[in-house]
Amino acid sequence: MKIGSKIRIFREQRNLSANKLAKTAKISQSFLSQIERDISSPSLDTLEKICNALNVPIIQILQFGEKDQTTALSPDMKDLVDNLHLLSQDEIAALNEFIKAILLKKGRQK
Structure with a gap:
């Protein structure tokens, strides 16, 4: 699963709107939308801001393969x-x- 798709899943699991996540992460809503649709890739700095806003360890977003888990912990x-x-x-x-x-x-x- 791609990074943007994971971010969207984590955001939805937390019942956050895209607007609220974008504001908390201090990025534009349109850029977040592009990231979630895997049109744009976030820089490491931006990814860190998004992960902090979601309260998700960055490794959960970057992890691929069989251990890939999108079930976020409360x-x-x-x-x-x-x-x-x-x-x-x-x-x-x-x-x-x-x-x-x-x-x-x-x-x-x-």
């Missing part, structure tokens, strides 16, 4: 993932068991 999920890196393996295992218990109680286990 800010809460991103915080959760970031915090997981601070835990030990035992703490992660305990947290995973806790989550499984909650899901089982709610009837939403895998």
Whole structure:
């Protein structure tokens, strides 16, 4: 998937209008439209501004191949993932068991 298409998907997942994203990223709406339609390619600086406005790591936009994921994490999920890196393996295992218990109680286990 091309960069512009990914940007559009991330923007739509966040319920942002093209106008709002363009203003937040400090680029013109017409240029954002060209990027999203893969007519124009953003510079690295512009891509960084767009990613910051979307709260998406730039690597998620630049990643290609089988690991290409356009499912963006919500800010809460991103915080959760970031915090997981601070835990030990035992703490992660305990947290995973806790989550499984909650899901089982709610009837939403895998």
